[in-house]
Amino acid sequence: MRGGDIQPAPTGHSIPRRVGVVGLGLIGGSFARAYRAHGWDVLAWDTDADTLDAARVETVSGVLDQASITSCDLIVLAAYPAACIAWLEDHAGLLGKISREGAGPLVIDTAGIKRQVCERAFALAEQHGFAFLGTHPMAGTEHSGFAHARADLFVGAPLVLVPPALGDIERLQLLDRAYMLLEPAGFGSVSVTTPEEHDAVIAFTSQLAHVVSNAYVKSPTARVHHGFSAGSYRDLTRVAHLNAPMWAELMCANGENLSREITCLIDALDAYREALDAGDRDRLRMLLADGDRIKRSLDDDNRH
Amino acid sequence: MRGGDIQPAPTGHSIPRRVGVVGLGLIGGSFARAYRAHGWDVLAWDTDADTLDAARVETVSGVLDQASITSCDLIVLAAYPAACIAWLEDHAGLLGKISREGAGPLVIDTAGIKRQVCERAFALAEQHGFAFLGTHPMAGTEHSGFAHARADLFVGAPLVLVPPALGDIERLQLLDRAYMLLEPAGFGSVSVTTPEEHDAVIAFTSQLAHVVSNAYVKSPTARVHHGFSAGSYRDLTRVAHLNAPMWAELMCANGENLSREITCLIDALDAYREALDAGDRDRLRMLLADGDRIKRSLDDDNRH
Structure with missing residues (x-):
């Protein structure tokens, strides 16, 4: 391994802090760039040697491995869920050992679903005695991979935190530590929730949006729309372009919630179709006015 | 009526041209502001006296009526489809008369559907002998009404032109005249098509987008999504906020096309749901990859 070429963190007026990033995709790469910029x-680890090499040109100073984990203040797990769990299982013993010595990092994951990763991670953290917090940075683009990572990807974005079940004081301490350590990412707002609520809501706000966008372009009419589309079409289909293996993993791990949301949308769409097929303009107007009213009330809620 | 206070178009180095706008909503108001800015x-006409008064403060110099129609170079019908047809029926005789005298305006409509308006308008234009062209400016916002009208609403936007069946030379002359007269709006690109193709494509690119967005927010989960939403949710639900009476009229006049597109989307969504319910991650990945591939190929087409 290439761990040997890591230098000790340089010292000076202030000691730079050290972050370890597992998985240099869009999210991990953006964490790496944001912290480097601050x-x-x-340090980083990725299964793809070329990605790791590319990241070492400007952003990453060394490989995150058994030896260097000890020196990190924060470890960000940004691989796919199953790979994050595998990494944690491999390193839980070591993380527990350095934590008992009073120097362990805070470990966070950044997966788009929280039950699958957090259940296992909470158990490992409790068993081995290290600090773990689930997070979901609500940011992304329709592009994936380190090449699209940006130091400002998270600036102003909402962050969802999913702490383990703890006493009030330990919970506050953990969240305070997270706020401090996550400061360089520049998130705009923070919510705290449970894995269950997170996954139920994310099925609607994010996973359903990607499914709908991806399904939308499958109409045969899509092939002849040249010059006939305005902003509404562009917005509806923006996230049709996605990382299929990653989303398939996230969606299958949240299958029940997402399936329920798809059913809900299909039922709603069916009502408009029935009104159209019956030529019932009053009914259609009421359906549209109802959606308009809901949308305005949601926008009002989000402003307050 | 207030037509009496219209002044003759001022003269000088160049004679300003005159446009008449029927219906001062978002679209008509934006035409009015764009042409005024140029x-x-x-001149304008609106069923709502307050709107007309508001528009006369800065934008509109007089009321478009029987007397003032004669002096217009261009008349833009921007009311709802049925109201546009009613206006044309009321004024077709006069338009024919001034056209025979060699001074008639070009009349365009701007409705979001083209068969309903164009069929009647083409017949009236042929019968009475005035120049009519169907248009659909592919621009808008989720807000409606004159208050949201902007002089730059159409700048860079696609414009779809729907000419009547004419000989090649007459058709070219009509389109050339339209290009010249529409120049102040600043459209970015122009397509020419038939009413039938327009309505089939618009059901997909615009009407379906509004239905999906409007249906999306009807999930009970929408009420608890505070702080959990990123760009994909915002984009998917942007046009949920809409002018329900207007869209109900446009959609019902294009019911067969739109119903077919809704069916197509429901069928596509159902495939993802089946894969989720079966826990079939490979199948889900293939469905997502297929949408991703189609989206990328559509984006490539639109770049060339």
């Missing part, structure tokens, strides 16, 4: 030392 | 004299 003067942190960034 | 030095044209703008």
